[in-house]
Amino acid sequence: MAYLSRACLSLSKRPSTLGRTLYPTIHNLRAQRPTVAFSRWQTTGSNRPPSSDATSQTTPDLSHLNPEPEDYSRFIFQDKCHVTMYAGSGGHGCVSYQREKYIEEGPPNGGDGGSGGSIYIQAVEGMTSLHKLARRGIIKAERGRSGQGKSKGGKRGDDILIQVPVGTVVREVERYDPVAEEIARMRRPKEEPSDEDAIDFTPIRHDRWVLHPAANPADFLTVNFPRLKPRRQDIAAMEPKAPIYLDLSQPMDKPLLLAAGGAGGLGNPHFATRTMGRPKFASRGEGGMKLELDFELKLLADVGLVGKPNAGKSTLLRSLTNSRTRIGNWEFTTLSPHIGTVIVDNHKGRPLVESKNRRTHFTIADIPGLVEDAHLDRGLGLGFLRHIDRAGILAFVLDLSAGDPVQELQKLWHELGAYERLRDSESTEPAQQEGTDGVIDWDPSGSGLPDLHRPVDQNIELPNLSEESSGQPMNYQSSGSLPFLPMPPIHTKPWFVVATKADLEHTREQYQALQTYLSEIEKGLVDHPSGHVDGWREKVTAVPVSAMRGEGVSRIPKLVMQYLE
C-alpha cells in the first residue's frame, strides 16, 4: 500500500515518524481535515459534519470523490458567441391638419414619431455562461410608433437590455449606421452633371418623407421638400466609440448604451413656413443601427487549476467544493470550464478560515487539461488557456504518480509562457489600430457612465432641428476615453502546486524532488519555471493531497486566503 495511505490510516492512533518527516503537511492537515469537509457539508445540507470526537467519528461519505463516470451534472457552458443587433427604427411623423366645426382648413397638427428602442448591455454577477445570448443570435429592439393627428406623438420602442456575465469582452465585427451613411452621402461632392441633371431631375426620397394618406404618389414630384439632415437621439452621444471594444471585468450597476434607437420622424407642423402654412409631408423615422458583435467570456475565478489531462483537477474541485464535474480515468474528461465555490465561512459568524479581508468564499475554475503545444491550439488548449488569464492565483495540479513532477511543472509553465507571448502580441493589435483608448474598462466606482465618444470618422454635425428642439447640443468632443488596462503578466501571479494522487505508491520521492525544486525557486537558486526574472517566487509551495480520499485538501483554502490577502 502506498505510503500516504498507510500514514493516513494509522493516523488516528499514532502517525509514524517517517510519515511526519516526509509528508509533514498531510499529518498536520489530517488533524484539521474537517475544516474543508465541514464547509462542504455546510452547503450540501444533506450530509452531516463529522463529529470532532475522534472515537465517535463516522467515516464521511467520500463516494462523490470517486464517482461513476456517468455521475455528473451537465453544465451548459458557452464562452463565445456572435450576435447581430438592430436598434429600433424611429416611427414616422404624421401629416394631419386640425379639423373642427367652422375650421375647414386648420393648421397642421401631425405628431412626431416615437424614437426606436435602444440596446444596452450590463455585466452582472451570478451568470456563468453566454449560452442564453448565443441562442438568441439576432436581437432587435422595438421600432417607435408613428405619430398621430391632434399632435399625438408616437410611442417610443422598448429598449433591450443584454445581461452578460462579469468577465465578458465585447468586440465589434461590423456596423451599419444609416444615419452615418446618409451624412456621408450628403457630404459627397456632387458628381459630374449627368443627363438626369440636364433635365433638372430631383431625386425623390421616398425613404425620407411621408405624404398625407390622401395624397397622390405623383405629389412626390410636385412637393418641394426641404433639405433635412439626418437626426440622432440625444442619448446617442453616450454610445461607445466605434469600433466597440469593451472589457466588462466588473459588475456594472448601470447599463451601458451600445446602440441608440433611431430618432422618430417629425410631424408636418415642423415644416410649416410662411409660404407653406400647411405642409403636405412629414419626415420618416431614422433607421436603427445594425451592430454585429463578438462576445467572449473570460472566466473570473480566484484560483485557476492548471494541469495535464487526467491529473485529477476535477476530483480536486469536487473535494473542495460542491462541484459535480465529470471524473473519468481518461484524458479530456472535462471539456468545458467549471467553477466551484469554496465556502470559508459557516455563516454563523465563525469563519472556518481566518482571513483579514473577511472573505467568506472564493472560486476555483477547473479548466480542461493542457497538452504540449496547447498554445498552438493543440488539444483543447488555446480555447481555455485564456481563462487562466483572469484567475488571480494559479494552482498547478501535478499527478505524482505520472512521471517527474518537476518536468511536468516546467512543461506547464512553458505552455503558459508561450500563450502569454501570443496574447501580448494579439492584445496590442486593437491598440495599434485604434490607439490605446479603443478599450473601455468598466469602472463601477465611477460616478456613472464612462466617457464615451462618437465615432471620430463620422464627425457628425447636429441637425438644426434637433438642436433647436432640445436646446442643448450633444457632446461630441468628450474629454477622453478610459485607458486600456493590459492583463497582468501570468508569471507574476501567485502560484502554488497541488501534488495530487499522493495516496498512490512511489509518490513520496516525487513529492520530495518537487518540494526541493520549489524551495530552490523560492530562494532564487534556480530560474523561475516561466523563464522570467521577475516571476513570482515569494511563497512557492507544494501541497500533497489525495483528492480522491479528501486528504490534505484542507490546506488549500488557507493557502489561497493568504494569497488573496
Ligand SMILES: Nc1nc2c(ncn2[C@@H]2O[C@H](COP(=O)(O)OP(=O)(O)OP(=O)(O)O)[C@@H](O)[C@H]2O)c(=O)[nH]1
Ligand atoms: N488514486 C487517486 N486517483 C485520483 C486522485 N485524484 C484523481 N484520481 C483519478 O484520476 C483520474 C482522473 O481524474 P480527473 O479528476 O477526471 O482528472 P482531470 O485532471 O480532471 O482530467 P481532465 O478532465 O481530462 O483534464 C480519475 O480516475 C480519478 O479517480 C487521487 O487523489 N488519488
Ligand SMILES: [Mg+2]
Ligand atoms: Mg477534469
